[in-house]
Amino acid sequence: MIATALLRRLIDRIAYQEDTAAYKELFLLYHKRLVNFAMTITHSKESAEEVVSDVFMKIWTNRQTLSTIENFHLYIYIVTKNLSINQLLKEKKKTTFSLDEIKVDVKNIYTDPEQLMITAEMQKRISAAVLSLPPKCQLIFKLIREDGFKYKEVAELLHLSLKTIENQMTIALKKITESIRFDLVRTMN
Amino acid sequence: MSQSLFWNLLAKKIAGEATPQELQELENLMKLNHDWAYQAEHIQQFWQYKTDTGKQESEFAFEQHLQRMKEVGIDFPQPGDFQPDLQINSSGKRKKRIAYSVSIAVGLILLITGMVWLTSHKKKSPFLSEQKFSEVSSPIRSKTKLVLPDSTVVWLNAGSKLTYSEHFGITNRNTSLIGEAFFDVKKGTVPFIIHANKMQIKVLGTAFNVRAYPDEKTTETSLIRGRVEIRLDKKPDRPFFLEPNEKLVVSNEQEEVKTKLQNKDPLVVLKPLTRTVDSTVVETSWVHNELVFQDENFHDIAMKMEKWYGVAIEFRDEKLANERLSGTFTSETIDEALTALQLSTKFHYIIRGNLITITQ
Numbered sequence: 001m002i003a004t005a006l007l008r009r010l011i012d013r014i015a016y017q018e019d020t021a022a023y024k025e026l027f028l029l030y031h032k033r034l035v036n037f038a039m040t041i042t043h044s045k046e047s048a049e050e051v052v053s054d055v056f057m058k059i060w061t062n063r064q065t066l067s068t069i070e071n072f073h074l075y076i077y078i079v080t081k082n083l084s085i086n087q088l089l090k091e092k093k094k095t096t097f098s099l100d101e102i103k104v105d106v107k108n109i110y111t112d113p114e115q116l117m118i119t120a121e122m123q124k125r126i127s128a129a130v131l132s133l134p135p136k137c138q139l140i141f142k143l144i145r146e147d148g149f150k151y152k153e154v155a156e157l158l159h160l161s162l163k164t165i166e167n168q169m170t171i172a173l174k175k176i177t178e179s180i181r182f183d184l185v186r187t188m189n
Numbered sequence: 190m191s192q193s194l195f196w197n198l199l200a201k202k203i204a205g206e207a208t209p210q211e212l213q214e215l216e217n218l219m220k221l222n223h224d225w226a227y228q229a230e231h232i233q234q235f236w237q238y239k240t241d242t243g244k245q246e247s248e249f250a251f252e253q254h255l256q257r258m259k260e261v262g263i264d265f266p267q268p269g270d271f272q273p274d275l276q277i278n279s280s281g282k283r284k285k286r287i288a289y290s291v292s293i294a295v296g297l298i299l300l301i302t303g304m305v306w307l308t309s310h311k312k313k314s315p316f317l318s319e320q321k322f323s324e325v326s327s328p329i330r331s332k333t334k335l336v337l338p339d340s341t342v343v344w345l346n347a348g349s350k351l352t353y354s355e356h357f358g359i360t361n362r363n364t365s366l367i368g369e370a371f372f373d374v375k376k377g378t379v380p381f382i383i384h385a386n387k388m389q390i391k392v393l394g395t396a397f398n399v400r401a402y403p404d405e406k407t408t409e410t411s412l413i414r415g416r417v418e419i420r421l422d423k424k425p426d427r428p429f430f431l432e433p434n435e436k437l438v439v440s441n442e443q444e445e446v447k448t449k450l451q452n453k454d455p456l457v458v459l460k461p462l463t464r465t466v467d468s469t470v471v472e473t474s475w476v477h478n479e480l481v482f483q484d485e486n487f488h489d490i491a492m493k494m495e496k497w498y499g500v501a502i503e504f505r506d507e508k509l510a511n512e513r514l515s516g517t518f519t520s521e522t523i524d525e526a527l528t529a530l531q532l533s534t535k536f537h538y539i540i541r542g543n544l545i546t547i548t549q
Binding site: 173 | 193196197199200201203204205206228229231232235236246247248250251253254257258261263265266267338355356358359360
């Protein structure tokens with residue numbers, strides 16, 4: 001999750017002072033998560049990297065207007081999504097895109113391996129549980145848990161209803177919790 | 190029905206979406222079913238441990254990104270294109286000087302002319318992803334006033350250094366101090382913590398002074414108002430609490446004292462603050478540009494003068510170093526100060542550049 005106050009400060013520095021150090025910091029903050037997000041649409045790491053670089057070019061060229069953006073965190077994901085879809089359509093020579101085409105890289109979804117609270121065995125179970133979810137559901141879960149979005153923001157980003165987000169989150173949580181529980185029961189026996 | 194309601198409410202709770210009513214409803218459901226409560230606890234644990242967004246790869250991607258910008262013809266000033274007033278050094282892998290930025294230093298006022306170096310460097314911890322730190326140093330012979338992101342005001346005495354994390358004020362208010370600083374901590378719910386000389390000082394909102402120069406025998410915490418909690422790193426389960434007008438003096442040679450079993454310098458002493466005849470608090474006098482000492486030995490006074498004037502003082506005579514003196518200096522030069530001290534006790538001094546030798 002990215003702290004709002006920190007983000008605000010970085011954006012103001014870029015917008016008002018053309019601060020290249022702040023720009024770099026912003027890039028480092030967002031690069032990995034945006035590449036992961038773009039990849040769910042482009043299905044290719046190279047294309048995703050290119051998209052994110054394009055997103056950041058836009059940010060630099062439009063720096064004067066940056067501070068007028070109300071929700072920058074959501075904005076940067078929306079821009080990434082749009083450019084990713086354009087990229088996909090161009091590459092696949094298609095004209096339409098559906099959310100059912102997304103693919104979430106499950107290795108980007110679960111836990112920090114340095115956190116020993118969760119065993120390797122449990123990680124396997126969690127990723128199996130996540131994999132068993134429909135892609136759209138995986139993405140919603142990831143956006144809320146790892147990218148720190150509110151239900152309402154995810155609804156806006158993916159053009160889905162708030163009710164859908166709520167339902168998908170309920171499904172995801174139930175599946176994942178059950179996978180952890182199963183492991184706990186096994187360990188105890 | 191109630192089962193899917195449970196998952197729905199739990200999802201809202203951990204995503205931070207639940208209303209107080211929904212939280213209450215969830216509580217009630219969990220009271221009815223202990224298994225649910227158990228599962229809720231585990232998923233909440235899992236939720237907290239998130240993927241580490243490593244920056245190594247992103248550093249490389251940024252270089253490539255700059256290259257692409259150049260190819261497209263987007264104007265982007267390269268580091269080193271402009272001369273900063275303040276300098277930010279990135280240590281670690283790259284030692285590149287990067288551009289000057291005002292907002293890191295917002296509220297940073299230089300009281301006395303002198304340069305302030307802001308350094309940000311990375312530290313790797315096994316449990317945290319990479320964190321950035323801001324470092325503010327006050328050079329010898331000058332004092333720096335700064336306002337931290339949480340509105341806490343800090344006066345940093347000469348030759349001192351304060352470090353705080355980039356996320357300071359949001360999730361934590363952790364700082365680390367080498368040297369001396371006066372803190373007027375803004376009231377808040379997040380504890381303000383200072384790490385200094387093997388101890389931890391914890392407050393919520395108060396004014397106090399910390400003197401923690403590594404080359405001195407003791408570390409002193411002096412409380413003006415409010416309440417502070419101090420824990421020594423060696424005895425973290427035994428906190429000390431200070432009341433206003435009290436100071437805690439902790440020996441910096443904790444190990445040594447223990448092994449030699451000497452009793453002359455106790456490990457920790459609680460003392461009242463020292464006041465001069467006109468009731469100036471000696472411990473915080475430096476904030477008002479005064480060097481004050483009240484019945485202290487010449488050796489300790491010399492240590493203070495070293496930092497105040499940016500000189501080195503050596504004694505040729507042990508007895509002189511133990512003479513007890515009082516005094517207040519404001520704008521006096523080192524020469525004038527020493528001459529004034531000669532009125533209290535008989536000694537000679539020689540100034541050679543930055544070195545002052547004191548003899549009988």
